[in-house]
Amino acid sequence: MTKDALFSRPQKPVPPFEFNASVVQVFDDMISRSVPCYRELICRQAQLAAHYYRSGTRIYDLGCSTGNLELAIGASMKEGDQSFTLIGVDNSEPMIRVCREHMEKLPQGAHIDLSCSDIREVEMSNASVVILNLTLQFIPPDDRRKLLSRIHRALVPGGILLLTEKTVHAHLGLSQMQQNFYYRLKAENGYSEMEISQKREALENVLIPETVESHLERLTRVGFKAVDIWLKWFNFASFIALKDAL
Numbered sequence: 480m481t482k483d484a485l486f487s488r489p490q491k492p493v494p495p496f497e498f499n500a501s502v503v504q505v506f507d508d509m510i511s512r513s514v515p516c517y518r519e520l521i522c523r524q525a526q527l528a529a530h531y532y533r534s535g536t537r538i539y540d541l542g543c544s545t546g547n548l549e550l551a552i553g554a555s556m557k558e559g560d561q562s563f564t565l566i567g568v569d570n571s572e573p574m575i576r577v578c579r580e581h582m583e584k585l586p587q588g589a590h591i592d593l594s595c596s597d598i599r600e601v602e603m604s605n606a607s608v609v610i611l612n613l614t615l616q617f618i619p620p621d622d623r624r625k626l627l628s629r630i631h632r633a634l635v636p637g638g639i640l641l642l643t644e645k646t647v648h649a650h651l652g653l654s655q656m657q658q659n660f661y662y663r664l665k666a667e668n669g670y671s672e673m674e675i676s677q678k679r680e681a682l683e684n685v686l687i688p689e690t691v692e693s694h695l696e697r698l699t700r701v702g703f704k705a706v707d708i709w710l711k712w713f714n715f716a717s718f719i720a721l722k723d724a725l
């Protein structure tokens with residue numbers, strides 16, 4: 480795994496963050512050192528996907544990156560010896576290229592289609608599971624409700640959305656405390672003050688977090704009947720939203 484040192488040297492100015500070939504090359508190191516509980520997120524969301532998957536339907540992984548969830552879902556399904564159909568979508572061509580290489584490791588029975596597209600444009604239907612794992616935060620806020628509404632419509636009865644996001648808190652003091660603990664985690668994971676500061680600048684207006692309350696309100700408004708927060712770490716939250724209350 481290539482170590483992420485993309486922000487270790489001074490950049491003047493720091494360019495806006497993008498999922499280009501340089502980021503893809505260090506992505507697995509970057510995300511595992513920058514997202515708290517990342518391995519837990521991958522493992523449990525894969526198990527949840529296997530639990531709720533219905534034969535004859537689809538799983539959509541929106542913002543699939545290098546395919547970590549695809550591989551974990553394959554492993555979880557293998558336990559139940561299920562074949563499944565998964566559509567992975569990402570608009571970064573280098574990401575999809577690496578994801579395609581990783582799909583070679585999937586067990587028999589996995590039917591994976593990868594699409595290099597914008598998730599706001601992708602057609603979705605007959606889904607029992609849709610996953611937005613750290614992706615909605617990169618979608619302009621004005622486009623988020625329409626996307627979530629399309630996801631809700633694409634789900635079959637009993638279908639679920641798994642949504643994980645970086646968040647902010649409505650109370651300024653709590654928000655600052657959460658951010659301080661987050662930057663402490665990054666420092667504990669080996670990032671320098673310069674890397675933390677330059678990454679923050681690069682993500683300004685690129686990664687736009689919202690409050691937990693905003694996510695809950697929007698999920699209910701687009702029609703999800705039951706929502707739970709199954710994991711939370713300071714300024715990161717993972718939601719499971721059920722299309723029906725059953």
Ligand SMILES: Nc1ncnc2c1ncn2[C@@H]1O[C@H](C[S@+](CC[C@H]([NH3+])C(=O)[O-])CC(=O)[O-])[C@@H](O)[C@H]1O
Pocket residue numbers: 498510541542543544545546547548568569570571574596597598599611612613614617618
């Ligand atoms: N409009 C868009 N359309 C399609 N893809 C997009 C768009 N905007 C961003 N992306 C893609 O969304 C992904 C966000 S990373 C997801 C991690 C992954 N889910 C994982 O489980 O490892 C999260 C992170 O790096 O913090 C990147 O691959 C982008 O190219």
Ligand SMILES: O=C(O)C(=O)Cc1ccccc1
Pocket residue numbers: 509510513514645678679682686
């Ligand atoms: O929010 C941050 O400071 C991050 O570093 C999150 C992140 C992780 C991986 C790619 C892009 C952003």
